[in-house]
Amino acid sequence: MSSKPEKYYEFLTREEALSDAPLRTLDLPDKHKDPLLTAHRLIKPYVNILAVKHVWQGQLRIGQLVVHDVMRNRFKHMFDEMLDTGCEIEKVMPAVLFKDDEESMAAGNTMAWRIDYNGRPERGVLSKHALCALDVSPGENPQIDADGTYHPARANPTHPDYRAPYEPAVLANYPEMLRRFSSQYNVEHGSFWNNPNIEQETGYPDYYPGAPNDLHHWELRDSGKNGELCMENFPMPDGLVYVHAGKIMLAA
DSSP states (O other), X not given: OOSSOEEOSOXXXXXXXXXXXXXXXXXXXXXXXXXXXXXXXXXXXGEEEEEEEEEETTEEEEEEEEEEGGGHHHHHHHHHHHHHHTOOOSEEOOGGGSSSXXXXXXXXXXXXXXXXXXXXXXXXXXXXXXXTXXXXXXXXXXXXXXXXXXXXXXXXXXXXXXOOOOGGGOGGGOHHHHHHHHHHXXXXXXXXXXXXXXXXXXXXXXXXXXXXXXXXXXXXOOSSTTOOOSTTTSOOGGGSEEEETTEEEEOO
């Protein structure tokens, strides 16, 4: 493996990587689009680019992780450990380079910061990616909804574009590393939410039929005695964006 990392796309400046242009083209009514633009404007000053090394099919690469400053060192350590452990990652590119999250996942892209809703826009709850979430190799570690829908769709074995997962990028192959992530960096994996005993039972991640399973997703633990997702850790100007009971919302 070459010691010089390969650049596999044209790197963006901070202003390019943090552009709100994709939000402005969303097919949403203004009453749902405007809150996203407001959240973007308020959180953007706290967000920067982190250059991260990773390996794909034996080739050392370098990508750009757009990340909230509070999570910068934590995610940097996680990437360093994935590199040292042999956990491979195909792409690390800013979300702005993709039309939406589905396109990013379909491309196998690993990313952290983006502004969108968690679920239905009318609920007004922002995705944890606005502050403290990381998606790792979604093509090899899909989200599987309770109804059996795969994200990205090509990860479903019945999809015409399906290909078998590239095993060095499958997170379940590194249970000890994932347990360290949980204990050392205070982050939860997307399979943990459905069974709090999963770490003791299987060395997660694992798939539980009939329940949502987000196998590429990590986020800061936001509840209990170790909860860190709070205003003290994520200051926001004028309190217009606030954290309540683990939810990121816009103040009324």
